Amino acid sequence: MEKLKNLGVNVKMLTGDTKETAKRIASLVGIEGNVCDIKNIKEECGVFAEVFPEDKFTIVKAYQNKGHIVGMTGDGINDAPALKQADFGIAVSNATDIAKSSASAVLTKDGLTNMISAIILSRKIYQRLLTYVFSKTIRVFMIILSIFVYYIIYNEYILTTKMVLSLFFFNDFITISLATDNVEYSNKPEKWNIKKLTFTSFLLGLFCTIWIPFLILFVGENLLHLNIEQTKTFAFLTIVLSIPVSILSIRDRGLFIKVPPSKYLMLAMILSIVASNLMALFGIFMVPINPKSILYADIFVGLMFLPSLKFLKTLVHSLYE
Template sequence: MSFVLIFLIGSVPVALPAVLTIVQAVGAMALSKKGIIVSRLTSLEDAASIDIFCFDKTGTITQNKLSIIACQPLTGYTAEQLLDAAGLAADQEHPDAIDQAVLNYAAEIKHPLDFSKRQQFTPFDFATKRTEAVITTTDHRQMRVIKGAVPTILALYAKQHPADTAPASAAIQQLATANAKKGYRSLAVASVVDSQMALVGVLAIADPPRADSASMLARLKNLGIKPMMITGDSVPIARDVAEQVGIGTKILPAKALKTGTAADKIQLIHESDGFANVFPDDKYQIVKLLQEDGHLVGMTGDGVNDAPALKQAELGTAVSSASDVAKASASIILTHPGLHDIIAAITTSRQTYQRMLTWVINKITKVIEIIILFTLGFFWLKVSLVSLLGMSLLVFANDFATMSIATDNVQSTAGPNQWRLGPLTAASGVLGLWFALVDLVIVWLGLNQFHLNLPVLQTAVLISLVFNSQFRLLIVRERGHFWTSWPSRTLLAVNLFTIVIFALLALTGWLMPAISSPLLVTILLLTLAGTIVLDFLKVAVFRWLKIA
């Protein structure tokens, strides 16, 4: 009965919940120092396996701030005259988004606007759909300047010039059409002098990408993640922004996903760079379809309409300007403007995965070592090779001491991570078999060279298991050779502390029968030498089974 109990104690991963929670909490704490709030701990593990990241456009990739992209005067006018007319027809004290874009552009190019010339201003009105101002010209005449949407200004121009509107109107329309193909909105500007209206030109307006969007998306691709744009904006606007930031140009309308089988829809998603004209349910369905096809998906957003997709994604990411509903639905919340913190979240999650992977390999290896050692030992000697108290001590030496893995120095991988249990078990089986053989050699030496009785032999086996567990941790933490990187100070300190404490317990005979110094040194040298030799075999096995 005691043998069965010892077997169970050695095999059950008693520290699993604590270790995984601590590893995730350490990752969340590291992200919080970078301004990233983790609202769901398990998302840190999921994020390591993400291979597709969906981005909303407005306020996420773009600045959510209108800007003047180009000043396009008609023949007979200069860009300065066009900007003067548009600027003086803007509300200086309480500007809306378009007025602010005009004023900002004038300030950026250092073009002064002389508001002292303005005698009267009429702000934007939804009935007229335009703003107007009356200004005094250099020759002391009064001129009315008007700005508004292209259809509004052209309709007003046609009303005042019913007989001769074609050339100027066609020029404005041509500019507006060309801007629309590039994804820009157009703002028309006109002037009226002595009741004669003239079209001055067009301002091309867009919501430009954030300065860091292109570089962040390039880094995301280097991490093996495909970025996609999912936006409610029109296809031309979405395609232009996607091309600017490096996502691609194959942007399809969301209605393309309304027909066909699930397989057809998934293929269409794979072949595209994003979707435009989407509704909230479309975003959710795209994320859902990708997940059903085996992908782990990240999703960013800032609005209430993004909430369902944010909640469904493995890593729902609310940007700094997101609504409360979006933040409540997300797994992580960015507190800094821009998207570069997403890279930090991905790399930290992959580091978290590496720490979990180290614990899993270490645990499976230990279980296989114990199964082989105890089974062969029982059939060989008809006794348990470790006492019940010794097994309890081993749990503390191995399971609880390995909690320090949460602080280990690890590198994130170049691509998404996946839990491949078959290769992991096979690799751990090779390591466990080797450690069990080292333990059996120590058993043989204890019986034939040191002539130990059973209680002292059990101490020798316990110390062998403890030393193996600590040395094993130092090699399985690295996928390459153990000297490739240094463990964290905490892990190394716990490791050395455990070895020293158990060595002292074995020498002094406290909590276990004492062993001699020569035997302790023999066990130390054998386990250390066996671990160093095993490291070379480990590297070959990990490469063969593609464990990274």
Template sequence: MNVVCLDKTGTITKNELSVLTPLPYNNFSEKDVLYYASIASRLEDNDEIDNAIITGFKKNSDENKEEEYSVNKFIPFNPATKLSQSEAVINGKNVKIIKGFPERVVLTAKVSSDYVTKINKDIDELSSKGYRVIAVAINQDNNWKFVGLIPLSDRPREDSMKLISDLKQLGISVKMLTGDSVATAKEIAKEVGIGENILDVKELNGLDEKSLVELVKKSDGFAGVLPKDKYLVVKALQDAGFHVGMTGDGVNDAPALKQAEVGIAVSNATDVAKSAATIVLTSAGIEPIVNAVKESRDIFERIITYTIKKVTWMLQVAFFLSIAFVYLRFLVISALQLILMIFLNDIASIVISTDRESFSKNPDHWDAKVILYSAFIFAGMLLVNSTIIAYIGLTYFHLNHEEFGTMLFVSFIFSVNIMLLSIRARRRFTSSMPSKPVLLQIIGSVSIAAIMGYFGILMPSISIKLIALAAIMAIVFMIITDFLKVYIYKSETEFIDL
């Protein structure tokens, strides 16, 4: 994942809306604005805006006006119309109330151009402070009146700016998607460090595919977004070559979550959204996303280490035993020694899952070519090491077949376990300490091989000189191989960030 699209509400912000001082129009009072807005709201829908308005009305109202009206019909907020509606009887009179996005309320209520200018000015001023703005209008006796504006505050989480910075440092571009106005979105995006190039999603309408992709690629996010627009943004980013992460919570977000390489259902998402997502968060905010990125890269590093080690060991053993048998005309390793080698190697493979090699600062990808190059380099150096040890053992120490097998057993265990110090790191082997289980496994395997070889446990014994020689050779070849490895990785800058 190298780009992530974040919902503003609940992910970047706290999703704790609070009502600020309303702006009344047409001789209505501040309490009137909240009163009519509360009639066009309903607690049962568990809508955060409705809940905030009803709470704000109850908190600021001195009169118990709830008994003065009865609601005959209620239409909850519709993302398509961006309005909620209520038909009520207030003091014996039929009244229709609408509440929602100011531009839709202004259009529906047919507000005069003089008022529209003032309304837009007030909206821009409130939005520039990062407030979400809701408008209210009433229709009585077929006469629409614009009641007023309600600013709602939903502040960014305290850690949003730092966590967005963390995502960028991990090589992940961040884009914000919100249904709010452009001015509100720009203020929040600027405050948390996403950027100020927030566009109205309507600008995507009518663009050809190439222009759409370029616009989405260059933007920092979009405002006025509907669920269907999220799918469009995800698809455009994928067409631009990105691997996209997408957050969502509603049923209508499911197509975008399914389309994204990494669909992220937030903690309060619907079951449909969760089933369409790749990841389901258990807590709110951006921190779980950052943690997921870091953990996934940790796992990726361990998978690479496991793969390289497995291929390296198989190449070393298969090639050396085959060549040695053809050249020497006898099996240089007994069946028991081979089983012991496999057993100790499997323990090493298991503990790799606990390693703590630092992950790449940039998004990783699977590169089989580099992995095979690395494995062949490691295996080639181990083969050279084993060949030199074999030559010395036969030529200078005049070992018999059984002693020769013991020496190779010790050398194999020493070399592959000490080489693991280099295999596990994409940088110099000194760049990070292995985890305690990995370190104990290396020390344990080397110690077991040395003890079995010196005391002749389950095999003929060999001298301490040969054991020391095997250890020195393993260390020297590991250091030489480490330099070659780093050179290979540097030539593949996309594989590892050095």
């Protein structure tokens, strides 16, 4: 019960026992709140006593109508309607077949401790999805607008067809590995806020849209003096490098990296960096560029893009929350 409270879950007990018995049991296991009956469903109620099996469905529905996300756990046939109605129905390990089929999840071990694992896992999935949404937005803004800006200025497409196909391969390879990432989960329940999510994603995307074309146009042409074909290779390398760097920057919420990436995500990022560097060096599907230009791309994307995006990411996460 204490772990559930620390995760922001408000635990309530439903029982057919008398109020005195229910109050005693609740005090022993640490469930707080008033002892109520079916006629008095309020926010401050922590225990519902003398309830009939059908009353559990009514209580679940009442709290859903109040705007709550409701989880329900049970084991009997009479619990099935409430388990089905709840946003997250949980059948215990020794529950009846009907209860298990009505629930969203079935515990495989005795007791309720597996509920903690289910909540933590769901919040990790939420964070992975959040990382995916942010990184997807960054890439869409960065790739499309970089191509658009360069075409407006030079009447040339900055990426060839082979470069685009290679870019999609690197992008998908890293995106798939996000499903395995080690992420820091929130200690409070979270809900999707599409308006704030769109706004914060736009800020991240706008930053990358400004930074990457600047890196391609200013550094590539003015500092490295690359011709048009070499600039295309430099642009390809820069965009590919920005994919793992942006994901590494936004995957956790703090200013610094607290939880290291999973081995699969780390492997995918390292392979994309090494492969894109080798493609640019040896001219695979593109005109080769010298090691100095490759080193510039690695340094500018890694050492300048990463800290800038970390600060910006901290800001947009605070806005989103």
